[in-house]
Amino acid sequence: MTVVERREIALVDLLDRLLAGGVVITGDITLRIADVDLVRIDLNALISSVNANVPSPFEESR
Amino acid sequence: MIGLRYVYAVCRPFSTPLQAQLSGVAGDPPRLLTHHGLVAVVSHVPEADFAEEPLRAHLEDLDWLTGVARAHQGVIDALTTVTTPLPLRLGTVFRDDSGVRTMIEAREESFRHTLDRLEGRVEWGVKVFLEDAPKPEAAAPAARPASGRDYLRQRRSQTKSQDELWQRAELFATQLHETLSRVAEDSRLHAPQNPALSGASGRNVLNAAYLVPRAGSEEFVEKVDQTKGELPGIRVELTGPWAAYSFAGDTAPESASDEERPNAKERS
Numbered sequence: 227m228t229v230v231e232r233r234e235i236a237l238v239d240l241l242d243r244l245l246a247g248g249v250v251i252t253g254d255i256t257l258r259i260a261d262v263d264l265v266r267i268d269l270n271a272l273i274s275s276v277n278a279n280v281p282s283p284f285e286e287s288r
Numbered sequence: 289m290i291g292l293r294y295v296y297a298v299c300r301p302f303s304t305p306l307q308a309q310l311s312g313v314a315g316d317p318p319r320l321l322t323h324h325g326l327v328a329v330v331s332h333v334p335e336a337d338f339a340e341e342p343l344r345a346h347l348e349d350l351d352w353l354t355g356v357a358r359a360h361q362g363v364i365d366a367l368t369t370v371t372t373p374l375p376l377r378l379g380t381v382f383r384d385d386s387g388v389r390t391m392i393e394a395r396e397e398s399f400r401h402t403l404d405r406l407e408g409r410v411e412w413g414v415k416v417f418l419e420d421a422p423k424p425e426a427a428a429p430a431a432r433p434a435s436g437r438d439y440l441r442q443r444r445s446q447t448k449s450q451d452e453l454w455q456r457a458e459l460f461a462t463q464l465h466e467t468l469s470r471v472a473e474d475s476r477l478h479a480p481q482n483p484a485l486s487g488a489s490g491r492n493v494l495n496a497a498y499l500v501p502r503a504g505s506e507e508f509v510e511k512v513d514q515t516k517g518e519l520p521g522i523r524v525e526l527t528g529p530w531a532a533y534s535f536a537g538d539t540a541p542e543s544a545s546d547e548e549r550p551n552a553k554e555r556s
Contacts, residue, residue, distance in 0.1 A: 235361065235527070236486060236527075237354055237357065237485070238481050238482070238485045238486040238487075238488075239413055239527050240357050240358070240361055241353075241357060241485075242413075242478045242479075242481070242495070242534075243375075243411075243497075243530060243533035243534060244357050244360060244361070244375075244377065244378035244533065245377070245378060246478060246479075246534075247375070247377070247476075247497075247533035247534040247535075247536060247537070248375045248376050248377035248378065248380075248533050248536050248537070249298075249374060249375070249376045249377065249402070249536045249537060250376075250377050250537065251295075251376060251377075251380050251391055251395070
């Protein structure tokens with residue numbers, strides 16, 4: 227077993243934090259919280275369309 | 289008014305200037321907007337890309353999203369070297385500076401509270417992977433089952449060893465999480481990562497974030513390092529230090545894995 231410490235930040239780790247973390251603010255034209263959840267779903271759909279052999283765990287919601 | 293305002297973070301006023309060559313989202317260097325004793329870190333971004341409709345469309349474009357995410361992180365990273373920023377979620381956009389000021393006023397108390405809680409702390413990410421099962425020994429075909437009973441026995445022992453491996457990985461992850469939670473002030477469990485996006489081998493059994501005082505980071509990293517070689521077939525990955533993205537919310541974050549992991553304790 228190895229502990230790998232990477233200096234280069236993996237996109238997936240970044241998205242865990244930027245799309246699921248951070249303060250959520252509904253401003254005058256910010257995306258609403260529900261829409262941010264959709265981002266994650268869309269992202270999964272997007273990824274599965276790129277990798278057709280990996281089915282999306284989510285249903286298309288719109 | 290031309291341009292919208294993309295807000296990366298809110299912080300307390302700081303005296304060290306941000307690095308000059310920092311280019312933010314859409315290439316606009318971040319500016320500091322001070323209001324009510326708090327600083328919003330802001331870029332001017334084009335309406336054609338960041339108004340609600342185009343933004344929604346762009347977010348489905350992985351390349352575009354990657355660019356914005358990297359730029360956002362670049363600014364947060366730079367802020368982390370001079371202060372403890374409170375990061376906002378990606379894609380927080382306001383019409384103009386006055387919209388940003390109104391937002392600061394509305395959430396002033398909550399910002400101060402959270403900034404106090406996060407002051408001097410960083411986030412570390414720890415992931416545990418169960419490596420893909422090694423292919424059966426090359427010699428295995430030689431041991432062709434001589435009978436139906438042998439075949440079943442072989443199948444049973446293969447399934448059993450898979451189950452055992454999985455259980456050991458779960459146990460390892462739970463114990464590691466408990467150990468690290470004791471060293472950390474707070475923890476969050478993120479959903480396991482999609483291997484299609486991470487490109488990582490093996491199955492992600494733990495994807496956690498820990499809030500650790502800067503001064504305690506060395507001890508924390510050491511604790512993670514100590515797991516080296518504890519269990520074959522298990523890989524532990526450490527990322528960080530991050531700004532406290534996973535601890536910036538006022539409420540407990542949605543975290544699919546919380547429910548699947550009744551043993552995991554979350555301190556509040």
